[in-house]
Amino acid sequence: GAVVSQHPSWVICKSGTSVKIECRSLDFQATTMFWYRQFPKQSLMLMATSNEGSKATYEQGVEKDKFLINHASLTLSTLTVTSAHPEDSSFYICSATPRSMNTEAFFGQGTRLTVV
Amino acid sequence: KQEVTQIPAALSVPEGENLVLNCSFTDSAIYNLQWFRQDPGKGLTSLLLIQSSQREQTSGRLNASLDKSSGRSTLYIAASQPGDSATYLCAVSGTYKYIFGTGTRLKVLA
Numbered sequence: 001g002a003v004v005s006q007h008p009s010w011v012i013c014k015s016g017t018s019v020k021i022e023c024r025s026l027d028f029q030a031t032t033m034f035w036y037r038q039f040p041k042q043s044l045m046l047m048a049t050s051n052e053g054s055k056a057t058y059e060q061g062v063e064k065d066k067f068l069i070n071h072a073s074l075t076l077s078t079l080t081v082t083s084a085h086p087e088d089s090s091f092y093i094c095s096a097t098p099r100s101m102n103t104e105a106f107f108g109q110g111t112r113l114t115v116v
Numbered sequence: 117k118q119e120v121t122q123i124p125a126a127l128s129v130p131e132g133e134n135l136v137l138n139c140s141f142t143d144s145a146i147y148n149l150q151w152f153r154q155d156p157g158k159g160l161t162s163l164l165l166i167q168s169s170q171r172e173q174t175s176g177r178l179n180a181s182l183d184k185s186s187g188r189s190t191l192y193i194a195a196s197q198p199g200d201s202a203t204y205l206c207a208v209s210g211t212y213k214y215i216f217g218t219g220t221r222l223k224v225l226a
Binding site: 006034036041042043044045046049091093095097104105106107108109110112 | 148150152157158159160162165205207209213214215216217218219221
């Protein structure tokens with residue numbers, strides 16, 4: 001199957017700093033990428049949908065100024081957690097689909113963010 | 117708004133049992149349904165993908181069925197093993213989104 005690479009796999013940062021997480025589709029072009037957040041023992045909650053060349057669509061309750069998403073190319077989307085606080089500590093996962101939505105979604109390995 | 121629910125939320129069974137995990141969704145206008153496995157602290161492992169035109173998919177001891185009209189899918193695990201212990205998630209894809217279910221935490225006892 002296709003590969004989606006997410007980097008870094010874990011990161012520890014100080015409160016008030018910003019953290020960037022990258023999501024790359026390695027062997028296919030992804031017009032759409034999704035960003036999810038997972039709290040301990042809970043399911044994945046969709047944060048935003050990232051479309052190449054346009055602004056991301058954020059789910060209700062997700063602060064777009066806090067979680068900046070940039071989908072600059074057909075193989076790369078980035079999530080930047082700005083002015084991170086301990087409550088932003090979570091597991092973040094991206095996924096990407098090839099051009100057509102009726103195909104399988106491929107997921108990154110996830111990034112565990114800890115804000116101290 | 118699509119809502120995906122999984123029952124049961126948690127399940128503990130002795131090794132060797134056959135078991136069924138359930139997934140239901142409120143909007144039947146989906147492109148496909150995918151089952152995943154997640155080990156603690158890890159990412160997702162895709163198990164089976166069922167496209168909307170399909171009724172079931174099989175891989176080894178796993179069989180997933182889809183009844184789109186009733187908004188239901190089941191994941192059948194045959195002859196369960198301790199290594200099957202994990203959280204199982206179903207997800208449905210719609211026009212613009214990929215929505216996950218609430219998950220089932222499975223523990224298979226040796």
